[in-house]
Amino acid sequence: MASEKMEGPSAPAVRRDPYEVLSVSRDSSDQEIKSAYRKLALKYHPDKNVSNPEASELFKEVAYSYSILSDPDKRRHYDTAGFEALEHGAMDMEIDLSNLGTVNTMFAALFSKLGVPIKTTVSATILEEALNGTVTVRPLPLGASFSGKVDKQSAHFFGVTINEQQAQSGIVIRVSSSAQSKFKLLYFEQEANGGYGLALQEDSEKTGKATSAGMYFLHFQVYRMDSAVNALAMAKDPDAAFFKRLEGLQPCEVSELKSGTHIFAVYGDNFFKPASYTIEAMCAKSYEDTTQKLMEIEAQILTKRNDLRQFETEYRKALTQFQEVTNRYSVEKQAVDELLNQREQIHSSFTTVRTVAGHIGASNGGGGSKAHLDDSRTESQSDDGSSDGKDKSNKKRWFNLNLNRSDKKL
Structure with missing residues (x-):
């Protein structure tokens, strides 16, 4: 597949086929893709290639390719229509704090304090030590807890041993920090050489007055909430933020554990100081009612997310x-307002103010006009012979004449 120019600032300058970048086939399983990514990410990690600037770009390309192929929806969209089917804004990248200068680290800490989601990678040194099996593993029995402090970009490893019955019941691992420290909960799988490869990671989230992270191996699909995806989706469309609240819901890649010893770690993700934490390992057998409720809620939330996607179309x-x-x-x-205003203005033009003013002006001009008006009225009345003095005398004489004639006849 031909390479294409990137449009987003968080991805490589040139995009290559993700399958080609990770050296996997299109029908590779999720586990094969994950294994290929882990090897290449460790190979090109900036910590191990300080004098090789090309390694940083290759690391970025590997991370970008894995962000597509590790997400079922993005992988399906890419397989169907290539890069054009992907939302470029959602391709957020992770940063390695150990590769940042002091100033950049301070800016990252400031943005994180302001609530801007900043995803960070696990130090290559920790990953390499785990892969070589040279880390110290503390035993953590089920039903027990351990409290401690882990330095930034360092990790405390714990081994949780479970039998067949406990594995069937399900296992829960939770870490919390009352000091609101920033940390990662990591799960490592056993490698063939005896070392441990990173399989899962959960970033701490603020819950009330503490931060916490958990992993649930309960034989049914449990989802994790990626707040960075939510924040990016909401930033792209603040008016529809409600519909984006569940877009960060991602299925956990491992839903059950087999009997044996499993390796977990708490990684210090604070920018400047150690992370205080308490880690607990629990068997779900003691929480059957809670487990059942969780299964129901997970199913309801997934259904609700699908419903909201359809409702969003109707809403828009x-x-x-x-x-x-x-x-x-x-x-x-x-x-309507303009028409009513015009109507009011027309109505206001029907007023006596201007007529009276006209009469006043005429009277101020002299008595000639009034005399003329009187003359006109006199002339008008004289025309019909009803008010002239001369006519009145004629009528009188005519009346008298008739009387005289009547008297003579009598």
């Missing part, structure tokens, strides 16, 4: 219609 369509009618409402309201 309705929102578009709402915006259209509200825009029309504003236009219609403005038109």
Whole structure:
């Protein structure tokens, strides 16, 4: 597949086929992809290649390719339509604190304090020591806990041994910090050479007045919440943040453990100081009701996420219609207001103020106008012979004449 230019700042300058980068086939299993990524990430880790600037770019390319192939949805989209089907903004990268200068580390700490999600990698030194089997492993019995402090970019390893019955019941490993320290909970699988390869990691999350992380091996699919994915999705579309709250829900890659000893570690992820923590190992046999509730809730949340994806489409369509009618409402309201204002102005033009003012002006001009008006009225009345003095005398004489004539006849 031909390489393509990147559009996002967090990915390599040139994109190659992720399968080619990790040297795996398209039908490779998740475990094969994970194993290939671990080997290449360790090979090109900046800690081990300080004098080789090309290794940093290769490490970035390997991490970017794994971010696609390790996610079922992204892998399916890529297999269907290539890079164009992927959301570039969601391809967030992890940073290695040991490879940052003091100033950059301070900025990273500041952004983290402000709530900006910053994903960090586990130090290559720790990964290499674990892979070589040279780490110190403390025993952690089921039902017990251990409290301690781990330095930044260091790890405390614990071995949890379980029998067949306990494995069937399920195992829970939880770490918490009342000091709100930032840490990672790591799970390592046994390698053929006797060492341990990193298989799972959970970043601590703030829960109330503490930080915590947990791994649940309960024989059913348990999901973890990637807050960085949620934050990026919400930042892209703040108006629909509600619909993005469950987008960070990712299935855990391991849902059960077999009998034997399993290796866990607490990794100090604080920027400047050690991380205080308490780690606990529990058998789910003592928490049957709680386990059942968790299984039901996990299923309900997954269903709800699918429902929200469908509802978001309906919501956006309705929102578009709402915006259209509200825009029309504003236009219609403005038109009605303008018409009513014009109507009021026209109504106001019907007033006696200007007529009276006209008469006052005419009277101030002299008595000629008033005399003229009186003359006009006199002339008008004289025309019909009803008010002239001369006419009145004629009528009188005419009346008298008739009387005289009547008297003579009598």
